[in-house]
Amino acid sequence: MQPSAFSDPKLECDIIMKGGITSGVVYPLAVVELAKTYRLRNIGGTSAGAIAAALAAAAEHGRSHPGGGFPKLAELPEFLADHLKLLFQPSPKTRPPFSLLLTWISPGGEEEDGKEPGRLAKVLAFLKKLAISALKLIRFHPIAFLLGALLGIALFWLVADYPSEGQLIRPRAMTLRVLFALFWGLLVALLVFAWRAVKAIQGNAFGMCSGMPAHEPSRDPALTPWLAGLLDQVAGKTGAPLIFGDLWGAGDRVAQEEDPRLRAINLEVMTTNLTYGAPVRLPTRSRELFFHPEELRRFFPENVVRWMEEHPFPPRNERERRHIQRIVTETPFRPMPAPADLPVVVAARMSLSFPVLISAIPLYAVDWTPREDERDESEEGEEPAAPDPAPELAPCWFSDGGISSNFPVHFFDGLLPMRPAFGINLRPLKKGQEPDPDEGENVWFPSRAGEAVLPVWTPITSLFGFLGTIVRTMQNWSDNTQMRLPGYRDRVAHIYLSEQEGGMNLSMPRRRVERLTRRGRIAGQKVQTLDWDGHRWTRYRSAVAQLEERLGQMEEIYSGGFEDFLDAHNSKQGRYRRPDAWKKYAMQATADLMAVVRSWRAHPKYRLRDKPPKPEPELRISPRR
Numbered sequence: 087m088q089p090s091a092f093s094d095p096k097l098e099c100d101i102i103m104k105g106g107i108t109s110g111v112v113y114p115l116a117v118v119e120l121a122k123t124y125r126l127r128n129i130g131g132t133s134a135g136a137i138a139a140a141l142a143a144a145a146e147h148g149r150s151h152p153g154g155g156f157p158k159l160a161e162l163p164e165f166l167a168d169h170l171k172l173l174f175q176p177s178p179k180t181r182p183p184f185s186l187l188l189t190w191i192s193p194g195g196e197e198e199d200g201k202e203p204g205r206l207a208k209v210l211a212f213l214k215k216l217a218i219s220a221l222k223l224i225r226f227h228p229i230a231f232l233l234g235a236l237l238g239i240a241l242f243w244l245v246a247d248y249p250s251e252g253q254l255i256r257p258r259a260m261t262l263r264v265l266f267a268l269f270w271g272l273l274v275a276l277l278v279f280a281w282r283a284v285k286a287i288q289g290n291a292f293g294m295c296s297g298m299p300a301h302e303p304s305r306d307p308a309l310t311p312w313l314a315g316l317l318d319q320v321a322g323k324t325g326a327p328l329i330f331g332d333l334w335g336a337g338d339r340v341a342q343e344e345d346p347r348l349r350a351i352n353l354e355v356m357t358t359n360l361t362y363g364a365p366v367r368l369p370t371r372s373r374e375l376f377f378h379p380e381e382l383r384r385f386f387p388e389n390v391v392r393w394m395e396e397h398p399f400p401p402r403n404e405r406e407r408r409h410i411q412r413i414v415t416e417t418p419f420r421p422m423p424a425p426a427d428l429p430v431v432v433a434a435r436m437s438l439s440f441p442v443l444i445s446a447i448p449l450y451a452v453d454w455t456p457r458e459d460e461r462d463e464s465e466e467g468e469e470p471a472a473p474d475p476a477p478e479l480a481p482c483w484f485s486d487g488g489i490s491s492n493f494p495v496h497f498f499d500g501l502l503p504m505r506p507a508f509g510i511n512l513r514p515l516k517k518g519q520e521p522d523p524d525e526g527e528n529v530w531f532p533s534r535a536g537e538a539v540l541p542v543w544t545p546i547t548s549l550f551g552f553l554g555t556i557v558r559t560m561q562n563w564s565d566n567t568q569m570r571l572p573g574y575r576d577r578v579a580h581i582y583l584s585e586q587e588g589g590m591n592l593s594m595p596r597r598r599v600e601r602l603t604r605r606g607r608i609a610g611q612k613v614q615t616l617d618w619d620g621h622r623w624t625r626y627r628s629a630v631a632q633l634e635e636r637l638g639q640m641e642e643i644y645s646g647g648f649e650d651f652l653d654a655h656n657s658k659q660g661r662y663r664r665p666d667a668w669k670k671y672a673m674q675a676t677a678d679l680m681a682v683v684r685s686w687r688a689h690p691k692y693r694l695r696d697k698p699p700k701p702e703p704e705l706r707i708s709p710r711r
Contacts, residue, residue: 105133109588119610151322234274293445407408407649
């Protein structure tokens with residue numbers, strides 16, 4: 087692909103991509119198609135979508151760099167077609183469960199063209215996988231199998247061959263003896279396998295693959311070093327790893343941290359802090375996190391960890407400096423870099439930590455909960471004074487961003503849109519439905535008002551389906567609800583995948599990967615048909631309707647006694663203190679706003695909430711995530 091195709095886009099856009107492990111192969115060409123028309127300003131995603139978002143941001147940064155940029159990104163599908171599975175390398179101790187996993191997720195019984203296999207083919211494939219699994223159990227744990235088989239023979243002798251009047255089975259039944267020995271041998275081997283697998287996965291940070299090579303040197307590229315190198319190549323970066331500050335461009339770093347609009351390229355990805363039980367948007371402005379350099383080398387290349395050691399976030403005041411100094415002096419932990427200095431690969435990898443398959447990332451923070459009563463609330467946002475000696479740090483486990491928000495369509499949102507913010511969603515085909523030979527039919531982009539407003543229908547026909555739907559609902563309810571809103575649903579392209587495509591299908595054949603990448607290219611083309619004027623009008627209608635409702639409620643409360651409370655309140659005492667001049671200005675500004683709200687009621691014929699787009703959104707205060 088020629089660099090001239092990306093030389094001078096006249097428009098700007100944002101893009102958000104959904105998580106989906108190997109489904110991420112759809113994204114590179116979708117991004118490439120958009121980059122021909124748009125300059126990418128805000129880019130976000132979760133899990134595999136976070137990897138694609140990081141590469142898209144790197145390509146935008148290297149747009150004019152020879153050998154990098156979007157032409158380099160366009161080469162990625164060709165690489166993934168042959169190397170996708172090789173990127174996932176289990177540690178030596180987790181190789182047995184990873185091998186068994188591959189047996190069950192491999193495309194046994196499916197046709198090469200992706201058609202749904204028949205019932206007989208499914209049964210034969212299941213029996214084949216069952217036989218392969220049994221042989222692997224024997225190979226992984228031959229002693230356990232042998233001891234189990236001997237136990238089976240002994241039990242058979244007790245119930246069948248031991249002389250007694252009440253024997254259960256006639257003696258000399260050799261076939262039953264063999265089956266009994268085989269059953270007990272496999273059962274014991276399975277129990278030992280499960281025990282060792284749980285222990286190995288837990289010892290490998292709750293994942294089979296750390297992202298790093300299983301052996302050094304490694305013939306095949308492992309996920310994290312490969313991604314780190316590719317990010318640098320696509321961005322045209324040499325030497326130090328690509329960091330968020332490179333994407334942000336020149337400017338006041340403090341101001342850029344506060345206001346993403348000041349960043350030349352704004353990349354944000356979602357991860358999940360399981361210890362806190364909350365989503366975290368990276369790069370985070372939180373200054374409470376630390377890392378253990380030697381431990382982090384298990385998950386990231388040496389140059390990345392060394393950069394993090396050399397670029398700790400600067401303390402904001404003397405108390406924070408003393409707090410950090412005690413930790414650095416007395417413990418092996420080091421402060422995380424400031425947002426601008428965080429390597430992009432670290433954020434992308436933290437978002438991709440798919441549970442059990444890919445290891446979680448341990449960072450550390452002070453657990454203040456036992457000393458909650460010691461907090462100093464004299465200044466908002468400050469942490470309590472650190473105890474002496476250095477406080478004890480506890481691990482915070484960061485896992486897949488999809489646990490908390492698999493499609494963060496709310497990223498880069500505001501009351502009014504500044505530019506198109508396209509979303510690329512991944513949706514399953516109905517059970518048993520085959521992908522259309524025409525890949526354009528496997529991608530849907532709403533073209534009329536009211537489309538995509540109905541919820542996705544999920545049939546529930548079994549207990550396992552019921553339980554699986556519960557998990558998916560807990561994971562996706564917020565994203566699914568937001569995606570149906572007016573001004574959201576009309577900017578999201580939906581790529582349909584069969585059960586044999588994407589997801590945990592690490593062993594997809596080349597032709598299947600190529601079909602998915604073509605589907606991605608089509609999605610990148612279809613989203614550009616967005617009715618931008620219609621989209622902006624819809625967002626405006628929704629925004630003013632919400633403002634009238636919420637500000638009207640605020641005015642009723644404010645004029646009903648809240649203004650008198652503010653007038654009498656001493657703002658220089660208590661929490662969140664402010665001088666009298668600030669309070670006077672704030673009250674005057676609020677009074678002016680309330681006067682505008684009251685003026686709206688003077689024109690009841692032209693209510694701003696007149697037939698707003700449905701379903702109506704809700705304007706509310708919530709933590710930034």
